[in-house]
Amino acid sequence: MARGDRVCVIDGTKYRYCPDCNHGNPNETWRYLYCSENCRNIYKTVEKWCGKKITSDEAKEALDGYVLPSSDKLQKSIKKNIDQIMASATVEHKVLDNKDDNITEKPKKTTMRRRKIVNDD
Ligand SMILES: [Zn+2]
Numbered sequence: 001m002a003r004g005d006r007v008c009v010i011d012g013t014k015y016r017y018c019p020d021c022n023h024g025n026p027n028e029t030w031r032y033l034y035c036s037e038n039c040r041n042i043y044k045t046v047e048k049w050c051g052k053k054i055t056s057d058e059a060k061e062a063l064d065g066y067v068l069p070s071s072d073k074l075q076k077s078i079k080k081n082i083d084q085i086m087a088s089a090t091v092e093h094k095v096l097d098n099k100d101d102n103i104t105e106k107p108k109k110t111t112m113r114r115r116k117i118v119n120d121d
Contacts, residue, residue: 009075056085
C-alpha cells in the first residue's frame with residue numbers, strides 16, 4: 001500500500017489521504033480514518049451509543065439522517081453495532097406529518113343558526 005492510501009473504517013472505501021500533505025487543512029484530520037463526513041458521522045453516532053451517551057432510539061434517529069453503506073460494504077465491527085441499534089430501537093422510521101403546519105388559516109366560522117329539529121317519527 002502506497003503512502004497516503006487509506007481504507008475507510010466504516011465502509012472500506014479506498015481513498016487517499018496523507019496527513020503530511022494536508023497541513024493546510026488541520027480540521028480535516030478525521031480523513032485519516034474516514035473517507036467522507038458521512039462515514040465520520042456514522043462512526044461518531046455508534047461511538048456515542050457504545051459509550052451509552054445516547055439511547056438506541058437517538059442513535060437510530062441520527063443514523064436515519066446519514067447514508068448507510070450497503071451491508072456488504074459496512075465493516076463488520078460497525079455493522080454489528082448498527083444491527084444492535086436497529087434491533088433495540090423502539091422508534092419507527094419518522095414519518096413527517098406536516099399537515100398541521102399547512103393549516104395556517106382557520107376556516108371562517110360559519111354562523112350556525114339553530115335549526116329546529118323536526119322529528120319525523
Ligand atoms: Zn467511508
